[in-house]
Amino acid sequence: MTRDQAWSIVCEFVQSESLRRHMLAVEACVTAYAGKYGENAEIWGVTALLHDFDWEIHPAAPDHPMKGEALLKERGVSDEIRRAILSHANYSGVPRESLLEKSLFACDELAGFLTACSYVKPGRSIFEVDVASAKKKLKDKAFARAVNREDIYNGAKELGVDLDEHIAFCIAAMKARATELGLAGTAKAAPEN
Numbered sequence: 001m002t003r004d005q006a007w008s009i010v011c012e013f014v015q016s017e018s019l020r021r022h023m024l025a026v027e028a029c030v031t032a033y034a035g036k037y038g039e040n041a042e043i044w045g046v047t048a049l050l051h052d053f054d055w056e057i058h059p060a061a062p063d064h065p066m067k068g069e070a071l072l073k074e075r076g077v078s079d080e081i082r083r084a085i086l087s088h089a090n091y092s093g094v095p096r097e098s099l100l101e102k103s104l105f106a107c108d109e110l111a112g113f114l115t116a117c118s119y120v121k122p123g124r125s126i127f128e129v130d131v132a133s134a135k136k137k138l139k140d141k142a143f144a145r146a147v148n149r150e151d152i153y154n155g156a157k158e159l160g161v162d163l164d165e166h167i168a169f170c171i172a173a174m175k176a177r178a179t180e181l182g183l184a185g186t187a188k189a190a191p192e193n
Contacts, residue, residue: 001077006046009075013053017182022112023049025174025181029107030100032173033159037099044100047081051088051104061091090151096158106155109148110170113137116144118183125185126174131167 014020027048034044054068066089069082086094087101088108096102114129117137121128137143138152156166178184 001046001075001081003042003045003049006049009072010049010053014056016056019052019055021181022115023052024177025111025115025183026051026104026107028173028177028181029111029170030103032169032176033103033107034100036169037103039099043078043081044103046077047084047100047104048107050077050081051085051108061089065089066092099159102155102159105151106159106161106166107170108155109151110155110167111174113144113147113152114167114170114174115181115183116147118185121185123185124183126171126178126181126183127185129171131164131171134167134171135164 010020010023014023027045030048031041031045033039034041050072051065054064054071058064058067065085069086072082072085080098080100083094084098084101084104086092087096088104096105114126114134117129117134118124118126120143138149141149153163156163159166161169174181174183
């Protein structure tokens with residue numbers, strides 16, 4: 001499946017602009033990891049794009065992503081991609097084994113959390129988010145309370161990366177696509193230290 005085909009499925013099933021942007025943010029992070037690990041960026045990106053495509057029609061466990069997986073199978077989506085999507089839900093019973101599966105899980109909640117961090121910055125921009133501010137917000141249980149902190153911590157651990165490095169890596173990946181993600185805000189890109 002190509003990225004364009006995956007995006008067509010997203011647009012068919014997802015009306016929420018914020019959910020579409022979430023899937024794009026996860027795609028940004030996951031494809032950056034594909035590049036880091038020398039993996040197939042298109043397969044990894046398609047997986048990230050499709051991971052929540054069924055959320056609006058199946059917004060609760062255990063329907064999401066299990067019922068969505070059946071729809072993807074009907075559309076000819078590969079076993080590798082479907083398995084990774086199933087594995088991103090802890091309750092699916094599908095253990096995360098491949099690097100793709102671990103990367104998707106590690107990036108899912110974090111991408112949503114970093115988006116929330118961007119929205120509370122003065123310029124509403126990912127360019128204003130850094131590791132220290134994100135970690136401070138992680139400790140604030142009232143902030144972005146729908147984000148599962150344990151999934152963020154466990155995702156980095158399962159992927160075998162230091163949490164600070166993982167946060168920094170995902171921030172950089174999201175900065176690279178800030179305009180598309182609606183996170184360019186009014187801040188300009190600051191030079192890297």
